[in-house]
Amino acid sequence: MYAYDTITEALADLKKRGYTHDFNIRNNRLTSDKLDTHFGHNDFEIKEVYRFEGPSDPADEAVIFAIEAPSGALGTLVNGYGTYADDENTEFLQKLHERIR
Structure with a gap:
């Protein structure tokens, strides 16, 4: 596992390592405009x-x-939490967090 001091540093290194797609959450689904799928x-x-x-x-x-x-496509999903949590996709995010525990 890598250790990063900042979000920017982490995203830059992940991109260098092949995580080039930007994933987002829309309607409780993970999406990528480049991949045109969910x-x-x-x-x-x-x-x-x-x-x-x-x-x-x-x-x-x-x-x-x-x-x-x-x-096999690699990408990143960045999600704020605390004050900037995304309430619209809470269920999807809860399931993500359950998977990493």
Whole structure:
């Protein structure tokens, strides 16, 4: 497992290591515009997870998921938590967090 000081550093290194797709959550599904597809919460593999906690700035609270799609495509999902949590996709995110425990 790698150790990163910042979100930017983590994303840059993951991209260098092949995690080039940007995943998002829409309608409780994982999506990628480049891949033109979507996945349920069990339809992909979480390869790595990095949590960042901002001691003085709540905007720095985030989780980065390094993900492999069934096709082998690699990408990242960045999700804020705490103050900036995405309430719309809470169920999907809860299932993601259950998978990494």
